Amino acid sequence: MENxxxxxxYFILMGLFPTSRIGLILFILIALIFLMALFGNLSMxxxxxxxxxxxxxxxxxxxxxxxxxxxYISTIVPKMASNFLFGNKSISFIGCEIQTFFFLTLAGAEGxxxxxxxxxxxxxxxxxxxYPFRISRRVCVLMITGSSIMGSINSCAHTTYALHIPYCRxxxxxxxxxxxxxxxxxxxxxxxxxxxxxxxxxxxxLVLPFVIFACSYGRVLLAVYRMRSAEGRxxxxxxxxxxxxxxxxxxxxxxxxxxxxxxxxxxxxxKALAVFYTILTPTLNxxxxxxxxxxxxxxxRRVTQRICSKKI
Numbered sequence: 001m002e003n004x005x006x007x008x009x010y011f012i013l014m015g016l017f018p019t020s021r022i023g024l025i026l027f028i029l030i031a032l033i034f035l036m037a038l039f040g041n042l043s044m045x046x047x048x049x050x051x052x053x054x055x056x057x058x059x060x061x062x063x064x065x066x067x068x069x070x071x072y073i074s075t076i077v078p079k080m081a082s083n084f085l086f087g088n089k090s091i092s093f094i095g096c097e098i099q100t101f102f103f104l105t106l107a108g109a110e111g112x113x114x115x116x117x118x119x120x121x122x123x124x125x126x127x128x129x130x131y132p133f134r135i136s137r138r139v140c141v142l143m144i145t146g147s148s149i150m151g152s153i154n155s156c157a158h159t160t161y162a163l164h165i166p167y168c169r170x171x172x173x174x175x176x177x178x179x180x181x182x183x184x185x186x187x188x189x190x191x192x193x194x195x196x197x198x199x200x201x202x203x204x205x206l207v208l209p210f211v212i213f214a215c216s217y218g219r220v221l222l223a224v225y226r227m228r229s230a231e232g233r234x235x236x237x238x239x240x241x242x243x244x245x246x247x248x249x250x251x252x253x254x255x256x257x258x259x260x261x262x263x264x265x266x267x268x269x270x271k272a273l274a275v276f277y278t279i280l281t282p283t284l285n286x287x288x289x290x291x292x293x294x295x296x297x298x299x300x301r302r303v304t305q306r307i308c309s310k311k312i
Contacts (some may be wrong), residue, residue: 003170005080010090011183016271017084017178020201027084031207033283034077040286041066044296051299057135058124061117062290064144068113069282072106075099076278080176093163096178101159103177107254107277108151108205115209116143116246117289121243122216125236126223154201175274181258182270193263202258210251217244246288250281 001167016030017023048054079099083089091099122133162180168188169309175182184191217240224236253273290296 004162010092010171011096011178012309013080013083013089013091013178014172014174014267015083015089016080016275017039023084024105027081030077030279031081033279034073034081037073037279037286038070039144040283041070044286044290045070047296047299047303050303053302054295054299055142057137058117058120059295060137061113061120061141061143065110065117065289066286068106068110068117069285071102072110073279075102075106076177083176091178093112096183097159097163100162100178100180101155103278104155104158104180105148105151108201109147110153111205111209112150113144114250115212115224116147118213118216118243118247122220125220154205158198158201165189165194175271175275177278177304179270179274181262181265182267185262185265185267189239202255206251206255206258210247210255213251214244214245219293242288246281246284249284250277253277 006092017026045063048063049057076099079091079095083091120135120140122132127134158180162183165184165187166189167183167186170186173179173182173186184194221237221240224240253276257270257273
């Protein structure tokens with residue numbers, strides 16, 4: 001059996017869309033979602049930078065989430081679109097390695113950052129008087145830096161392993177990006193040790209942060225329940241439920257995909273689930289976390305008025 005890792009320098013990505021009219025419609029839909037994600041996240045970053053009222057720890061964390069999402073979706077969709085439009089489904093080993101590294105780094109960093117943001121919200125609602133001391137600018141920088149460093153270390157380990165094991169089956173990865181679990185099906189060696197380490201890292205970077213997120217929002221909802229204002233409770237419940245929905249869209253498919261044994265995996269199901277955490281979540285985050293917020297809409301109005309007054 002030929003060892004393609006030694007004789008070839010590329011993989012083949014099977015892609016997400018079928019080569020038919022339905023595939024073209026789906027491609028256009030994903031392209032529009034991608035443009036929405038770029039516009040929404042870039043707008044949030046610029047708005048938070050321009051408006052001084054948003055120079056707070058909470059919005060600083062939001063700007064970093066938008067920055068991660070902007071890069072996160074850009075590591076996946078442009079290559080997928082290029083492969084579909086030009087019919088060239090190949091990706092070099094180096095290109096696959098780079099894509100895998102950035103994808104896992106950003107995915108891990110986002111998982112940890114979402115937990116940090118949940119803690120920020122918890123302190124702001126449950127301990128408002130302690131908020132300036134518990135969530136300072138320095139603490140936010142440490143949260144972001146720690147998330148990025150831990151994500152990159154985890155990614156470096158997985159990428160190094162995945163791209164240096166012998167591949168002796170077809171080089172065709174039945175996915176629309178270089179997803180490590182999909183790549184392992186092509187390996188000609190037993191990968192159970194690596195699958196165990198994947199289970200551990202998924203638990204640390206996805207399951208544990210989601211538990212922290214859920215616990216933080218559970219305490220927030222309890223505090224909201226004790227509010228005297230019915231209107232305030234309704235608004236807080238709406239915000240919390242929206243946050244929980246979009247975060248579940250990110251964590252749940254990711255965890256389900258990466259914690260399942262290889263024998264229970266389905267390429268079609270994996271690709272469908274991957275759409276949630278690679279494409280939909282980066283699009284929904286700026287809408288749910290920011291654009292529904294009155295402070296953000298107020299900042300948008302102020303910045304727009306400032307720009308218009310300068311033009312006049």
